[in-house]
Amino acid sequence: MTTRERILNSIQANQPSLLPLPEQFTFTSSFPDLTKQFSDSLAFVGGMAVVVPDHKTIEAHLKEHYPGMTSVASTCPELAHLADRGLDVADPHELASLNLTIIEGPLAVAENAAIWVDERQLPHRVVPMITQYLAIIIRQSTIVPNMHDAYKKLKVNETGFGTFISGPSKTADIEQSLVIGAHGARSLIVYVLP
Amino acid sequence: MSQLTLDHASASVEFNKNEPRVDWHDETLWFVRTKRDRAVAQIPEWEQLREAASQIKNHVLSNMHDLLVQFEENAKQNGITVHWAADGAEHNAIIHGLIQKAGATRMVKSKSMLTEECHLNDYLTQHGIEVIDSDLGERIVQMRKEPPSHIVLPAIHLTKADVGETFHEHLGTEKGATDPQYLTEAARQHLRETFLTRKVALTGVNFAIAETGGFVVCTNEGNADMGAHLADVHIAAMGFEKIIPRAEHLGVYLRLLARSATGQPITTFSSHFHRPRPGQEMHIVIVDNGRSRQLGRPDFRNSLKCIRCAACMNTCPVYRRSGGHSYHSAVAGPIGSILAPNLDMKQNADLPFASTLCGSCSNVCPVKIDIHDQLYKWRQVLMQEGYGPTAKTVSMKAMATVLESPRLYRMAGKIGRGVLRFAPVTVENRFNPWYNQREMPEPPAESFRDWYVNHKKS
Ligand code: SF4
Numbered sequence: 316m317t318t319r320e321r322i323l324n325s326i327q328a329n330q331p332s333l334l335p336l337p338e339q340f341t342f343t344s345s346f347p348d349l350t351k352q353f354s355d356s357l358a359f360v361g362g363m364a365v366v367v368p369d370h371k372t373i374e375a376h377l378k379e380h381y382p383g384m385t386s387v388a389s390t391c392p393e394l395a396h397l398a399d400r401g402l403d404v405a406d407p408h409e410l411a412s413l414n415l416t417i418i419e420g421p422l423a424v425a426e427n428a429a430i431w432v433d434e435r436q437l438p439h440r441v442v443p444m445i446t447q448y449l450a451i452i453i454r455q456s457t458i459v460p461n462m463h464d465a466y467k468k469l470k471v472n473e474t475g476f477g478t479f480i481s482g483p484s485k486t487a488d489i490e491q492s493l494v495i496g497a498h499g500a501r502s503l504i505v506y507v508l509p
Numbered sequence: 510m511s512q513l514t515l516d517h518a519s520a521s522v523e524f525n526k527n528e529p530r531v532d533w534h535d536e537t538l539w540f541v542r543t544k545r546d547r548a549v550a551q552i553p554e555w556e557q558l559r560e561a562a563s564q565i566k567n568h569v570l571s572n573m574h575d576l577l578v579q580f581e582e583n584a585k586q587n588g589i590t591v592h593w594a595a596d597g598a599e600h601n602a603i604i605h606g607l608i609q610k611a612g613a614t615r616m617v618k619s620k621s622m623l624t625e626e627c628h629l630n631d632y633l634t635q636h637g638i639e640v641i642d643s644d645l646g647e648r649i650v651q652m653r654k655e656p657p658s659h660i661v662l663p664a665i666h667l668t669k670a671d672v673g674e675t676f677h678e679h680l681g682t683e684k685g686a687t688d689p690q691y692l693t694e695a696a697r698q699h700l701r702e703t704f705l706t707r708k709v710a711l712t713g714v715n716f717a718i719a720e721t722g723g724f725v726v727c728t729n730e731g732n733a734d735m736g737a738h739l740a741d742v743h744i745a746a747m748g749f750e751k752i753i754p755r756a757e758h759l760g761v762y763l764r765l766l767a768r769s770a771t772g773q774p775i776t777t778f779s780s781h782f783h784r785p786r787p788g789q790e791m792h793i794v795i796v797d798n799g800r801s802r803q804l805g806r807p808d809f810r811n812s813l814k815c816i817r818c819a820a821c822m823n824t825c826p827v828y829r830r831s832g833g834h835s836y837h838s839a840v841a842g843p844i845g846s847i848l849a850p851n852l853d854m855k856q857n858a859d860l861p862f863a864s865t866l867c868g869s870c871s872n873v874c875p876v877k878i879d880i881h882d883q884l885y886k887w888r889q890v891l892m893q894e895g896y897g898p899t900a901k902t903v904s905m906k907a908m909a910t911v912l913e914s915p916r917l918y919r920m921a922g923k924i925g926r927g928v929l930r931f932a933p934v935t936v937e938n939r940f941n942p943w944y945n946q947r948e949m950p951e952p953p954a955e956s957f958r959d960w961y962v963n964h965k966k967s
């Protein structure tokens with residue numbers, strides 16, 4: 316008998332008799348203003364949301380916030396001219412020198428400021444973690460109230476990898492003091508377009 | 510790492526010798542617990558969410574076989590190689606084999622309590638493989654050659670001065686530096702270099718989805734992602750109980766996990782892996798290591814519902830004052846004290862006694878595990894199997910004899926009252942653990958029985 320069979324047999328012999336899956340496991344959250352809830356949640360986890368009317372305003376904000384930044388990449392066509400490098404490298408290790416990356420997020424969650432991105436937004440999976448600074452552009456209309464709503468809209472296996480990102484990389488492993496910028500991005504700015 | 514394993518009570522006595530440090534430890538964890546409370550208060554449906562989480566897991570436990578088979582089939586179709594390991598030794602050997610096959614001698618690893626449970630690091634080191642833990646807390650304890658003392662906050666027992674000292678020695682940071690920002694930056698540089706140079710990365714698994722054959726890994730630092738996305742081979746190690754039926758159930762668990770753990774609304778990264786990236790290999794090692802045995806114990810099987818949030822540890826008055834290492838087990842605290850005796854009853858017989866049974870753990874548990882009831886039940890099993898703590902076994906035997914005989918019982922009462930009144934020192938001494946930290950009551954002049962007999966007469 317293989318280990319697999321042994322484990323599965325033992326599980327079958329030991330598991331209790333079948334209990335049904337609960338039907339009620341999703342809940343509705345009501346927030347008077349989804350964008351405000353999203354922005355507040357993001358501030359709470361160390362990120363910053365900026366509500367902007369158009370891409371021009373994003374550009375101005377980025378230039379002001381990261382003056383003279385080089386090694387910038389963008390997957391957003393409207394901001395392609397801000398980029399001085401591409402992301403279409405063969406080996407993701409070549410992305411180690413990325414400073415600022417601008418990507419788009421197709422779905423955001425108000426309750427926890429999580430933004431879903433998958434391989435359709437990411438030329439390489441490691442992009443949002445390996446870059447020093449990260450900017451994500453979302454649309455107001457794509458903000459859903461909570462995680463249940465998000466999973467109703469998502470097909471998690473549509474691409475090989477997808478992740479919810481909520482804020483910049485952080486740690487509190489040294490005496491519970493919050494430090495932003497552990498391994499991943501040292502900051503996260505989310506631009507919310509109408 | 511000290512090889513000498515003290516039992517929980519003796520190890521706690523050691524830990525308690527440094528009183529300010531114990532107070533600090535207690536307060537730090539309580540601070541995390543209050544953050545949890547604040548986060549929970551913002552979710553009006555919290556209790557229903559817990560109930561849903563618990564019921565989904567009840568279904569999972571009762572349908573484990575089929576869910577795992579379904580997961581395996583879908584994972585294979587996704588191009589993930591699935592391995593099965595009956596115990597820690599097999600788990601370690603499989604992983605070692607994969608590293609050898611990749612022609613590597615070094616590996617980067619993100620947090621996985623399962624690999625701690627299986628002592629993977631020791632095994633690989635003995636076989637000439639260098640392992641670097643990439644979660645900051647894990648890296649700190651690894652440099653110090655200590656095990657993690659907490660499943661979510663591995664270095665919670667250390668002060669920033671301790672970390673500064675450790676980094677000075679291992680990373681060459683300035684002597685005496687204690688600024689967390691500065692220390693974290695040093696670790697960031699060191700680990701970035703590691704991520705960029707390892708061909709093999711290992712991660713844990715927070716949830717595995719039967720319906721889609723993928724798995725989810727949650728971190729705040731992004732270390733699991735950095736490792737996995739840069740390596741040629743990604744190995745994920747999972748205890749089989751991590752399975753959930755459908756992706757939409759993640760909505761329930763991701764809402765509960767981080768709030769229960771640290772009071773955050775969600776971890777920074779909740780990464781869903783379904784297929785290896787082009788040119789990459791992805792492996793899953795599904796581990797039993799006693800879990801199927803626990804599944805067969807009706808009183809204890811609920812412990813397999815655990816999502817490893819650590820809320821039960823943060824709230825536990827015993828954990829907070831005895832420190833994670835006193836539990837001498839990969840998973841410490843209340844839930845660890847239920848899981849450990851299943852792994853080795855003799856070795857871990859002391860752990861279910863390391864609880865006040867106050868029930869706080871059960872109250873905070875996001876999947877509604879009856880933790881304190883299970884601890885109570887373990888005590889009974891352990892006493893019956895003859896693994897009870899010696900002092901308790903002896904006094905319990907004496908007590909049984911006394912309780913069985915009315916005459917002895919009356920005599921014992923008389924002697925007891927006499928002793929307490931006329932020779933309190935025999936009770937109030939350091940050899941009586943019950944007297945430790947406690948005021949003994951004034952003994953009554955008359956027993957209830959004598960009072961009853963006298964009053965019935967009149
Ligand atoms: S037993 Fe419950 S509270 Fe404790 S770690 Fe597991 S899920 Fe969290």
